[in-house]
Amino acid sequence: MSKMNSFKGTGEYIASEELLAAVNIAIALQKPLLIKGEPGTGKTMLAEAVAKALGKPLYIWNIKSTTKAQDGLYIYDTVQRLYDSQFGEAGVDDIAHYIKLGKLGEAFKSQEQVVLLIDEIDKADLEFPNDLLWELDKMEFYIHETGETVAAKQRPIVIITSNAEKELPDAFLRRCIFHYIEFPKPELMEDIVKAHFDNLEEALLQEAMKVFYEIRNMRDVRKKPATSELIDWIQALMIGGIPLEKIRKELPFIGVVVKKDEDLETIKRNRAGY
């Protein structure tokens, strides 16, 4: 493994040993890295951190329920061409003028190696991942309209995230390196939170973390709060200047941590038992 492409985490992004190994192995084997995990465990941020640590540009392809595989490659803007043809605009006869590359296309065309994040791939249609098999394998695609083949000059580092809303097809999974981000243990969580704040009082951190893990461990809480919620909460507590002893007693800004009405009820009920 070359020294150049070895990811060791960054100042802001604290990753477990396992995750670092997964990133580095995916880079070395030139295979896409599939990241799964609870919402709020930093799946999307990983790509940003990798790009930053390796000093490579980051291309983000956000997947939505309506996204088609084709959108990532290129779009042929027929309507624009039709409009232009009405007014005899210059360049109408050149189809290439109306081919707009998608994120995948841009990543392939880039002169240097880039990090490509395909975010929340499970949001798309069931067949979506299958439609990208060839492109991710060969890192090239063909533009029918112009007869051009777009091939990656440098194979991009591909990071794919999934919230497991849909099962991904086997053929696709076989081509990926898989890593499941487990919810951070308190020690790692401490490091993660500290990486986000410059002047965080130790006592505040400890108290907030304690309450946070208590809520997470309540069995009936449906939507378990995650890292990003904890960070937001600490931020709110700091800005609000809440005295330490009130955090546990009054749970200020608890709406930042718990988003569901029924979960708020559960917490109140549970606390009544103390």
Add this chain to the structure above:
Amino acid sequence: MFTPFFYLLRAKGLEVSTTEWLALMEALGKGLCGASLTNFYYMARMILVKSETDFDKYDKAFQEYYKSVKSPDKLPDKFKKWLETQDSEDALERLMKPEDDYNYLMKDKGDKDKKKVEQMFRERKAQQEGRHDGGNQWIGTNGTSAFGHSGKAPGGIRIGGKTGMQSAFAVIDEERYRDWRTDKALNYRQFQVAFRRLRQYSGRLDIPKTELDLDGTINSTCNNGGYLKIEMTQPRKNTVKLLLLFDSGGTMIPYMNLCNNLFQAVDKANHFKDVKTYYFHNCIYSHVYKTPECADGDWVSSDWLFKNLDSDYRVVIVGDMQMAAEELYAPDGNFRGPNDGLSGYEWLQLYKKNFKRIVWLNPSKHDYAKLMDWMQAEAALQELFPTYKLSVKGLNDAIKKLMNPSADFNN
């Protein structure tokens, strides 16, 4: 070289493919795991296993293969060098004979090192056991014990006599259905694909116009003296509404896995206009339950369903039709809840009257139920509803039936 491990993984039910295996070989060839067994463990896992729900299976296979290696971490430098210099085939062969390695590793280690290694091993073990718990739970529910219990259950019910029924019901009471949502899904993709056929499009919905209307555009352009005028239209949306009714009686326990797959497929499908899921115990009466536990009071009434759901809801009932004749026909046949004056059979007829399209999926469908005295209930229900076996093919046929505008649901 590593091939036995490959086959062991497959024997443990992990669908490891040749592609993935070759990728692992490539990684080993590149020396990515740095001659540490722990690194090898993680590296092989991230390349070969593609779902966190399978980690447990992988751990078991790994443990089985490397059971005699007591030190999970750093191999000595000597070994590492040897691994690097040898032809990889030879070296890996050696790695696959763990007993030798263990002796080799521990031979020239001091007591201090041994202690440290052992402590590491213990820590790791504790960590691993934590992870096993979750997985085991599911395997537990799916294991042979469930089959054992259910074996008793239908027997008890089939006798039909009061005393026989009591004992069977006692068994059922112990072995309540788990909530399928919390457990893992195995392979429901096939179900998911089948459910995608359950679509009926309509453009008359209240959504923004985002698609090019080709005919409209041509028409407007012509009216516009040949100058282009774009017309947009609403995309087509699925209008299918689905009502799912699951039997969560004790006799359904052997099919829990199958039902789980089905449930997950529907739960994760986002193309329906509306999906409602309720549960019942053996037969449907005046109430259906909101959860598989079928707890008293946690229900909605059948009347409420009739009032609030239009008749164009497609209804899929999943159940094994195993019940005593009394449960179906007696006006007080519901042993765990109210009947509200009607027998199960009459309630089901009301369902049929209110919802035009009902299919029944039966995981243990008997083709000749009519000829068997003790399958009286199943025979009657098969006559009442179009019934299909709960399999991918059966589901496909059932969905075809649901979507066919000229299908006859009166059997």
